[in-house]
Amino acid sequence: MSPSAVAQLPQHDMGLAKIDMKGKGSSNGHTNGVNGVKKPEFLLDRNLHKTFPLVTRGKGNYLQLAxxxxxxxxxxxxxxxxxGHGNERVIKAINKQLTTGVPYLCSSYWSCDVVxxxxxxxxxxxxGEMSRIYLxxxxxxxxxxxxxxxxxxFYEGDKNTPRVNIIAREGSYHGNTIGALGVSGHVARRAPxxxxxxxxxxVSACNAYRQRRERESDxxxxxxxxxxxxxxxxELGxxxxxxxxxxxxxxxxxxxVPDVPGYLTAMRAxxxxxxxxxxxDEVMSGMGRxxxxxxxxxxGAAPDLQTVGKGLxxxxQPIAAVLISDKxxxxxxxxxxxxVHxxxxxxxxIQAAAALEVQKIQREENLIKNVQVQGAYLEKRLKSLLGGHPNVGDIRGKGLFWGLEFVKDKQTKEPFDTKLGVAQRVHDIAIAAPFNMTMYPGTGTVDGIAGDHVIIAPTYIVTREEIDHITKVxxxxxxxxxxxxxxV
Ligand SMILES: Cc1ncc(COP(=O)(O)O)c(C=O)c1O
Incomplete structure (x- = not known):
C-alpha cells in the first residue's frame, strides 16, 4: 500500500457519533501547537524530543483528542x-469516598472499612490461598x-539468616524503583x-518461540x-x-510471552x-487480563507472594498490592x-474505594468471561490476518493480552536493525489518522537490545465487533x- 493510498483509507467510525463526548473537537485553549498537539513545557515528559497529542476526554474504549x-x-x-474510560459507577464510588472527607488516612494510626x-x-x-494484602x-x-x-x-526466624539471594529471569520487567529494577532483567531500562x-x-525466560527445541514437548x-x-x-547454595x-x-x-503449561508448578516445586x-509478579498479567x-x-500454582497492579x-486511582500467603x-x-516498611x-x-468498585463491577458483570470469549476471538483473528505475514514471527498471549513479535526473517527469526525503530513506527502509524488506534510498542524482545514487538490489550468490555475493528487496523x-x- 502506498503512502497516498493510506490517506484514502476510511476513517474507522465505529459509531462514535453516538457517544456523548462533550468538548469533542474543541480547541480549548490548552493547545499551543498546530492541530491540537501540545509540546510539553512544564512536565518532564517521557520523551523531550517528542510531542504528545492532547487528550480532552475519555469514554468506554475511546479517547477524545483536542x-x-x-x-x-x-x-x-x-x-x-x-x-474502559469514564465508568460511571467507579466515578460515583470515588466521589462518595471523597465526600466522607477521608480520601487519605495515616495508615500508622487508623483503619478504614473500605480498605x-x-x-x-x-x-x-x-x-483463600492468600491471607493478607499490602496496598x-x-x-x-x-x-x-x-x-x-x-x-x-527469613530474618524474622533468624537474624543471621544466610538467605540473601534472589533469582529472577532474563527478559523481565518488575518496575523502575531501584529494588524492582534490580530484579528486572530489562537491559535497556537498567543500563543507566x-x-x-x-x-x-x-535464569532464562520461558520463551517457547525462541527457546523450544525441535519437537520438544511442553x-x-x-x-x-x-x-x-x-x-x-x-550454584548459589x-x-x-x-x-x-x-x-x-x-x-x-x-x-x-506466556509460560508453557506446567512451568509455574515446576518452578514452585x-x-x-x-x-x-x-x-x-502479576502487575501486568493479573486481575483478569x-x-x-x-x-x-x-x-493452580498459588505463589507465596504475588504482586498485582494495573487492572486492580x-x-x-494509582493502586497496586502484594498478596501474602499465610506462612x-x-x-x-x-x-x-x-x-519494616x-x-x-x-x-x-480513596484508592481502595476505586479499586473495590472496579473489582465488584468485574465480578458482578462476569467480565472475565468476556476476556475469555473475546480473547479467543482476538487470537483467531490476529492469527488468520497476520499469521502468514513474512515479518510477523510470532503471535502469542492469553486472554486479552496479545503480542506480535516482528522479525526480518521468519525462518531464522532474525530481528530488524534497531536503528529502524520498527515497534515505534508501528505505534506512531497506528495512533495517527486514519488509523487512530493505540498499539503498545516494545523493544529488546530478543536479547534486551534487539527485537521489536507490540502489545494489544483491549478493555474487558470490548465487543466482538470491536475486535473485528482492532484486528483490521x-x-x-x-x-x-x-x-x-x-x-527503505
Ligand atoms: C510486570 C510488571 N511489574 C511491575 C511493573 C511496575 O509497575 P508500575 O509501573 O505501576 O510501577 C510493571 C509495569 O509495567 C510490570 O509490567
Whole structure:
C-alpha cells in the first residue's frame, strides 16, 4: 500500500457519533501547537524530543483528542484501563469516598472499612490461598515491598539468616524503583543505573518461540527450565536463596510471552524443595487480563507472594498490592509483628474505594468471561490476518493480552536493525489518522537490545465487533509499516 493510498483509507467510525463526548473537537485553549498537539513545557515528559497529542476526554474504549480525532484504545493505556474510560459507577464510588472527607488516612494510626473490604475482596479472589494484602501506589512499590517482605520472612526466624539471594529471569520487567529494577532483567531500562542495582541472579525466560527445541514437548521444555533453576540454586547454595521471581506472562519486556503449561508448578516445586519462596509478579498479567482473575489460577500454582497492579484500580486511582500467603503472615505475627516498611500514600481509602468498585463491577458483570470469549476471538483473528505475514514471527498471549513479535526473517527469526525503530513506527502509524488506534510498542524482545514487538490489550468490555475493528487496523498498519520498510 502506498503512502497516498493510506490517506484514502476510511476513517474507522465505529459509531462514535453516538457517544456523548462533550468538548469533542474543541480547541480549548490548552493547545499551543498546530492541530491540537501540545509540546510539553512544564512536565518532564517521557520523551523531550517528542510531542504528545492532547487528550480532552475519555469514554468506554475511546479517547477524545483536542484535534478532533477519536482514538480507539486497543491497549487499555498500558494494560491498565480494564473497564474502559469514564465508568460511571467507579466515578460515583470515588466521589462518595471523597465526600466522607477521608480520601487519605495515616495508615500508622487508623483503619478504614473500605480498605478492609477491598482486601477481603482480593483474598476471596484467591480462593483463600492468600491471607493478607499490602496496598501500595504502584507496581514498582509492590515489587519493592514483596522482595523486602520475602527477606524479612527469613530474618524474622533468624537474624543471621544466610538467605540473601534472589533469582529472577532474563527478559523481565518488575518496575523502575531501584529494588524492582534490580530484579528486572530489562537491559535497556537498567543500563543507566547498573552501578546502583543490587546483585540478582538470573535464569532464562520461558520463551517457547525462541527457546523450544525441535519437537520438544511442553513437559520436556518445562523439565529443562526446572533443571536450570535447580542448577542455579545449587550454584548459589540452596540455603542462601530467598526466592524465585517471575511474570506468568511476560508483558513489556517480551511482548506477552506466556509460560508453557506446567512451568509455574515446576518452578514452585524447585523453590519449595529448598525452603525458598515462589514469587509471582502479576502487575501486568493479573486481575483478569489473561482470562483468569490471577494468571497462576490457570494451573493452580498459588505463589507465596504475588504482586498485582494495573487492572486492580483500572486507572481510576494509582493502586497496586502484594498478596501474602499465610506462612509469611505467620512469620510476622509470631515474630516482630511489623513489616519494616511503609510509605505515606499506602492503603488510602480513596484508592481502595476505586479499586473495590472496579473489582465488584468485574465480578458482578462476569467480565472475565468476556476476556475469555473475546480473547479467543482476538487470537483467531490476529492469527488468520497476520499469521502468514513474512515479518510477523510470532503471535502469542492469553486472554486479552496479545503480542506480535516482528522479525526480518521468519525462518531464522532474525530481528530488524534497531536503528529502524520498527515497534515505534508501528505505534506512531497506528495512533495517527486514519488509523487512530493505540498499539503498545516494545523493544529488546530478543536479547534486551534487539527485537521489536507490540502489545494489544483491549478493555474487558470490548465487543466482538470491536475486535473485528482492532484486528483490521492491526493488519493494515502492519502491512503498511513493512511495505514502507521494504522501500527503505
Ligand atoms: C510486570 C510488571 N511489574 C511491575 C511493573 C511496575 O509497575 P508500575 O509501573 O505501576 O510501577 C510493571 C509495569 O509495567 C510490570 O509490567
Amino acid at each position: 484535534d478532533g480525532r477519536t482514538i480507539f484504545d486497543a491497549t487499555s493505556g498500558a494494560a491498565v484501563s480494564c473497564l 478492609e473490604e477491598l482486601c477481603k475482596e482480593l483474598i476471596n479472589g484467591t480462593g 501500595t501506589g504502584s507496581g514498582s512499590e509492590a515489587m519493592e515491598a514483596s522482595i523486602k517482605l520475602a527477606r524479612q520472612y 543505573y547498573e552501578p546502583f542495582l543490587m546483585k540478582v541472579h538470573r 513437559a520436556s521444555f518445562v523439565a529443562r527450565k526446572a533443571s536450570e533453576l535447580e542448577a542455579k540454586f545449587q 540452596p540455603e542462601t536463596v530467598i526466592g524465585f521471581v517471575c511474570e506468568p506472562v511476560v508483558g513489556a519486556a517480551l511482548g506477552c 524447585v523453590c519449595h524443595r529448598h525452603g525458598a519462596l515462589f514469587i509471582l 489473561c482470562g483468569t482473575l490471577h494468571a497462576w489460577q490457570a494451573e 484500580g483500572g486507572g481510576y 509469611i503472615v505467620s512469620s510476622l505475627s509470631n515474630g516482630s509483628g511489623q513489616f 511503609g510509605q505515606t500514600y499506602q492503603a488510602m481509602p 492491526v493488519a493494515e498498519v502492519v502491512q503498511l509499516v513493512f511495505e514502507k520498510i521494504g522501500d
